[in-house]
Amino acid sequence: MRTLFIRVLDDVSITSQDTTFGVLDDLFQKLKYIRALHLSQICITRLPDSLGNIKLLRYLSIKDHEIQSLPEFVCSLYNLQTLDLTDTNISVLPSQIGNLINLRHLLVPLPRSVLLPRQFRNLINPHPHYLSLPSQLAFLPPGIGKLTNLQTLTHFNVSDEKEHCDIGELNSLMKLGGHILIYLSTHEDRFSNSKPPLKTKKFLDSLDLHWGKDGFDSLTDRNQAEWQLKYLEPHVNLKTLKITHYPGVRFVGWVGASSFTKLTHLVLQNCCYKCNKLPPLGQLPSLEELVISSMNGIRHVGREFCSMLMASPSSSQNKIAFPSLKRLVFDSMENWESWDGVEIGDFPVLHFIEISKCSKLIKFPLMYYVKEMRIRGCGALDVPILHSVTNLHIDVRTQEREWMSKCHFPTLRHLTLNSKVQIVHLSQKRLPSLKILKIGSSIELWVVMGLKNLTSLNSLIIEDCPNLKFKKLPATLQQQQVKLDRCPLFEKEFKEQQHMPILGEEEEEEEELKLLELRLGNYGEEKGEGIKASGVTTLE
Template sequence: MMRIQRTLDEPADHSIRGETERLRLRELQQFVYDAQDAVDEYKFERLRQRMEDQDRRGDGSSRSGRKRKGDKKEPEADPVPVPVPDELAKRVKKILERFNEITRAWNDLQMDENDAPMLEEDEMLPLPTNPYADEINVVGREEDKENVIKLLTAGGSADDRKLSVLSVVGMGGLGKTTLAQLVYNDRRVSKYFDIKGWVHVSPDFSVKNLASRILMSFTRRQCEATEMDDLQDALMEQVQGMKFLLVLDDVWTEDKDLWNALLSPMLSAPLGMILLTTRNESVSRTFQTMPPYHLSFLPADKSWILFKKLAFGSEVQNIHGEFEETGKKIAEKCGGLPLAIKAIASALRFEPMEETWKEILNSEQWELPGSEDNVLPALRLSYDRMPKHLKRCFIFLALLPKRYLFLKDNVINLWMSMDVLKTGGRKRLENIGRLYIDALVQRTMMQRTRSDDELDCFSMHDLVHDLLQFVTEKDFLRIETQYFDGLAQSYRYLSLVVSSSDTNVLLHSAQIPEGLRIFQIVNATDNSNCYSKLFSLNINVTIADPLWQSFRQLRVLDFSHTGLKTLPDSIGDLKLLRYLSLFKTQITNIPESVCGLYNLKVLDARTYSLAEIPQGIKNLVSLRHLMLEKRSPLCMPSGIGQLTKLQSLSRFSIGSGSWHCNIVELHGLVNIHVELFITGLRRVTNVDDAQTANLVNKQHLQKLTMEWADGSLPGRCSHHPGNENDTVVTPELEEAVLESLRPHRNLKELEIANYGGYRYPIWLGHSSFSQLTSITLYDQRCEFLPPLGQLPQLLELSVQWMRGVKHIRDEFCGQGDTRGFPALKDLEFENMPTWVEWSGVADGDFPCLHELKIKESIELRYLPQPLSCSLSKLVIKNCDKLLKLPALPNISSLILKGNLNEELISDLDLPLLRALKVSLSHNIECILLNRNLPLLEFLAIRKCTKLKELVGLSNLRSLKLLNIIGCQKLQLRFDQPLPQQLARLTVLKCPQLEDWFEFQNAELYDQLIQSDYASDEDREALEVLRDDTEDEVEEEFLDIADEEDDEGEEADFGPLGFSIDDDGQED
């Protein structure tokens, strides 16, 4: 069977074989599927027998997490032969008979022993890298970019319309989207337009959904309106008085009525420009108010430059003559299409033999159907040259919709569950999967859309997606819900795509093909936001009971982002299941029968509604990833420590009583990678148990959270013993427990919450933790902070709710040979109600400090002098008694929020300050702006309800933007001149300033409202003018609505706002 699969892994040959041969191969593939199912079922029976034998011997009760020194691993007994069940034996007989029929009908499969699948050593090595691997390579579009910018900023169409439409027209793969991105992100465009938005338009869009997305792209916040009238009103209000640019990418629909309903509210803007990209000339004619811009093919010289850059690398100087001659001919075959050039050149980067290049040049693929535009043949050739191990993985992406963002770890887990990640050594499967992802990115088959600490998102170009549909058309089916009815029985992999949030999905057995291996419901209701905090739409799913019988061959079952509420006990019959996702469902209980799925490798149960994990979880001996909602009140049963294959366990909840998990079960989980969240540490009453947990040997952990609070709720867990069984925990006991929970020195991030001891352990702050970059200390009774200043790589430190700390002195910086906090960039103190003084900072401490936040510290009087010469941003919130700021020679951004000492704000001597915000200060009556702020460009004063005077405004010679909002008592003198450089003035909800406005010269006022004020560099400083996340957002400042606030709550979705569907791809 392995040799047969080797032949079936040659799709390049399939495309040129005759119809009869393709039919035989199709029959052969069906045989392989059925044979694999039979083999896997027998393996399951053997595993089930082993588990039952262990239970009979009582082995399960002895496999706790505790292990004594000197214990030796017991050798496994020889496996006892397991008889083949009668039903399975009959199926195997029929499968073999069918195979004999196939081979009799076709005797030239041409397989030999060398066809057995082997993993070449170099296939498993990391692929070559270069500094340009992840960059978008754009060649030959400089003139196009300049032309489009001139058209957009020329003031509209010739007849002076308020709303103008410029279409960029061209075939797929030509670079329309890339050109639009270049224009959209140009600093001149950002300066010319007041607001910008970017939306990808799907072929079957709804007007209501698209209106909501446009509004979201303008405001960068979730749209609460749900009715079309409300959306139109919101759009009209948003663009009123604004010059706006809206990019509508990849438009197909020509219906004028739909577009009129969508665009009519935007006529309230004094100037609106719509940049539209489309492949359809008719679309351009339907909406044009300006002549369309036809994007041309790349000329031969530019095509060769792009090809050479990707095939040889940007640093190449000399190219061997034969390579250059062949490469130029291949580039010419691509017909000037950037996507085709990128695909074929990226593939050839891994081909060092000239013969291979000539094979591609002379390939018959160029002449196959579809070659009239040269895109699909180039992609086919690139795909054909791909190593087999990549092909086997890549085809599974055919189940995703076009323009869909997908997470790296989800894809790797799917590959692992389908057994297509192969290793010849000791590498983790997950690491192999990451190598495959990187290889596909380098070959331009997918592109990295966004990457940050939490997320690593990718997408594919439409034409790459079309290629996948071509090579998987017989086995893989991705179908929209409205077309989901009877399906051909040949499909083995099924993806049901839902694109409307009010869709009700009823599934019954007649719809599902037998032998299905993957079934997933894809919630595509605005996938651009699906990994942000805004995405909460669920699909109502109802599954008829007979359907579960059709799922018996499933390996992957994915209900994520649906409204599924229950699972039947019959899910335990899916004995081949390896991947089960209940992410963001409404499941409250996982049936105990799930614990008989011995092949299960991935269980994603990250749903807040889940109350507890089934008791038999310990039987899932193949489980590698158990993903749980970290902050949910979830109970965990004993036995977790027996899952020794676990690679990820996002949450470990400690409880009381025999049913619940004990901390000793962490002992054997030495393979946990990346992150571990431990909650309920207050229930640890034995210091030896904490020592046995063996955190010090968990070398793969990068992030560790230790929370003493109880993570479960008595009302949700039926096994919760109640407080009457709790042991009294003393501060001394908690100190000893934390001392025993010393982590491995490889740790990078540490959070300690609700700790009840009076002092910190010796290990916290020890310089041996040289890789520690982030620490959070939350809600603790300690009176002194630990000496963290000697951690060499610490970049971020957050101290919150430390009620016992009154003084922070020199011990905070630590005793050592190095300066205190040598690498720290961000420091935060919040809710320190008894903190009075901060001192003990010596010259040279905090040499890299960039941002300091001090919030809700009402007793604090003094900050250290000096503090840090590198400090550039300072946030002070509700520190009523703070008398004076220290010398801050390089600070450029200052936020003062809440009640303040009036002298503090009137005595600012900050020569490099560029941005100042004062808000919610209800006690100050006068702000004196002296001449010691020579570079201040942005000033915001908001909701200072008692403020009456603003003195010295004319002293701010560099001021460009002035925002005054919600200052009901503020009055300005009629003879007080405005700063000469002022370019934007915003005044809202200040009734005492109405007469002052009337007095101002109307012409000057109009000039202010319409002026451009901010370059790209200026926008970076505007970050401080945004509200904190707890503030209302209905009055966000006019030109900084697209900047993240000072809390950084909004996810950064890159250059295309909230609608990144195709970042960096050619279209």
Template sequence: MVYTKFKALKGANSLRTFLAVAFEQNSWQKFHLSNKVLADLLPELPLLRVLSLSQLSISEVPEFISILKHLRYLNFSRTKITHLPDNVCDLYNLQTLIISGCESLEKLPESFTKLKNLRHFDMRDTPLLKKMPLGIGELKSLRTLSKIVIGGDNGFSITRLKDLKDLQGKISFQGLDKVQSRMQAQEVKLSHRRLSELEVEWSDVFDNSRKEVVEQEVLNAMKPHNENLKSLGIVSYGGTEFPSWVGDPSFHRLAKVTLKGCKKCTSLPLLGQLPLLKKLFIEGMDEVKVVGLEFLRTTGLAFPSLEILRFEDMKGWEAWSTNNNGVLVDTTFPCLQELDIKGCPNLVKVSVEALPSLRSLIISGCDHEVLRSLVCVASPVTKLEISCISGLNDQVWGGVIEYLWAVEEISIFECNEIRYLWESEAEASKVLVN
């Protein structure tokens, strides 16, 4: 029935755009084009400029693809394909190729250099794709290349990117532990490129092959242009400290920063001066014991625009303070709306000033002192979610709940020492109004 309906398109041999839309009516019934429809229909559309097979349940690229010589745009995103065949590289007019979200994709064709007109190549979220085509550095028309894997089976070098002078937009570098020197990293000249998003990632294996000094020099050499950057991610970096450009207020458009798995760093970078930073995610910084003024600034307004702050899996973290020898920083986190602290079992000392804009507080896998200290400065909270809080008993909870005069939603998981939420109806009525 479905196949018969598509027969009418066989006469539309001047069609320029074909967008196959996959959708599901419910979780157990999906609708998609069959391989038979694709194999029989698309060869009848030789003048196609735009072809999207995004989200279709296909596991291989149709064999006929190479006859669509006029294609400018080709989208295989979120399909089940395992490789791109060589005949894709016969599409010499292709300008945009999208394979993002292809979680089974393992291989790209070695003849990639034939795609001389390719401008945009999106290969984000392809976890099994571990190597780059060696000739990709020869595609001088490339403007966006979302993922770059250094090393891999073929030893792809970061220096092969030096001739891609028009790269811009979003870039994720993976395998930076394979970069051997600062000079190699400098050849990419990120400071000359107008990037909106940059992610730099090293191996998550910290063994004797890692060189802390080299990694510090490489990260320092990868300083991007400061005018356009809106998102920065640093993952599994092996240096002991961050270079000064991380947190430099000249990055005045930077809105999101992620620091993840940087296990050797003993302190956080000075991020409090970034004027438009709205989201900050910090995870797996095992050597950080104290978060204090080195994270903020000595005086004045700190984190003026931050709305979401998350700490996760900070195993060595012990203290968080905005005090300067007993004196609080003028203003800290004036716009913070959501604070999450998860998996920080050794954090017991928290001394921060009032959080006037906080609405959501989520604490998990922490000591009860963290909860007690934060609710004292976060009375406007409307949503509280806690789980696995050590030492949280009825007495401690009683001291917590009296500060939550604005709370509308409370979620409690695996806090087994609490026997009741309120001692009496009178106490409950202070919080549960209407």
């Protein structure tokens, strides 16, 4: 036998834990020649000493949150190549772990809330910025630098304590690759005397830099954080970068440098609350996905976001900004008011853009190549026309009302509405190409005006709209092209429509207004106050 999987299927009592421990202890004494051991939910709090006798063991995986410490005898398993502790509660590794000179993969515990890159756990998440790391990240002991064959190290927790590993030891790990999370909970200068450890890691393709929320309050501390970011500059082979809670007052030069020709995914979240400028990310030649969230110091985004080079008609150095970007997300930028500086030719392959929870944003550049757009919780955007958008998902609130009433959507084919207002008015004139209309999760919505005029429509989907009243549909829309779910009022009247008298257009509009006044009046009586028709959004 070379491989052994052990798992206890049911929860065991304290009494039977002793039995389980005894069985494992006896088993490990007999199976001295196994190469791979996988322990899952074994429901014991410590490992039997006999495990240290399996000298030929190359792979050890422990998946049990009852295990909170790793005994020193594990450091005598000199042939061990993979040590997987990701699903345990171990916070400190054995002090002699540096003896495992053949170790190639060290997977230390990470909190379940931690987001890894897309190739691991979907890095480019539209809403990743609520992430917070607890302080129980496992610390590494001194001696990690001896593991010169190490290729995988899931994270490194920078510490002030002398009994924990200095980050300078990473300089010895020249084979280190894959993904690493570096957590900086301290502003102390613990690595000023060592050379930058990541700049030589040519096999490292994913880096997550995460600062603690506390401990960087003064200007001196924030300057120290800026120095830390400069010190942690990675090799130019990096493909994925995520920076979280960076407290510095500005980004350093390598963030956005055009020398990072392989960088394809970038996330900046909860960074630089004193910073009022974004780095020149448009210079990254291979960047495909970009998420920027919760940077509340940003009020204006200009040409500097696209390039450090100043635009000049006579300059031959002008370059297209974001030449490879396909997806762009701005989220929770509370003070962001304007975005300009985008020139014709910029963002040539941008397919998707999301603007979410940017309530003050008004000035917005024309995007000539975007096909899919999501708008949620924004201001009255100053965009008169969306030239190329074919798919729009919008949460209709009061803030969007003015923009929706002015914007023209000549190429829009798929519209998804989540309404927070009582009335939405759709116009065939502004939506000449609309094929699919989906209305969902709109408890407040009572009426959708203008449905009958959307003659290009060939699919109508309405879900979770309990108060929505039926309106006349386009004559070109067949019954089988209408899908209704959890919208009882609309569905009931839709089924009864063949029995209703046919009204002329003026009579129909007059009837709609009467129904609306009656409904609002009844609502006002219930609340003990008079209510006028309000909260009307129009695309007319």
